[in-house]
Amino acid sequence: MIQEIATIDLLETVIDKIDDGKIADAKDDLITFKDKLQSEVDELVKTYNEAKDLFKKTIKKHRQTLAYAVDKNGRFANLNHLPEFKKELGNE
Secondary structure (H helix, E strand, C coil), X not given: CHHHHHXXXXXXXXXHXXXXXXXXXXXXXXXXXXXHHHHHHHHHXXXXXXXXHHHHHHHCCCCCCXXXXXXXXXXXXXXXXXXXXXXXXXXX
């Protein structure tokens, strides 16, 4: 929720700058925000790939495992519903 409020605040600031004719400043704000979001996406992809590699190593020794990805901000996602994190029972 805090992220959404920050996004709304940024958009309001950008709109105000556009209304004031400060197009370049508004563009800079949007580029900075896009770069921040891209950084978060990159971190999520990195965490996902690390979890996938760990799962591949772990599942060789265990019948089942729980796979969660946790980013540097402490946010987590359960990955067990994704195809990459399922073990076919016939492949044991």
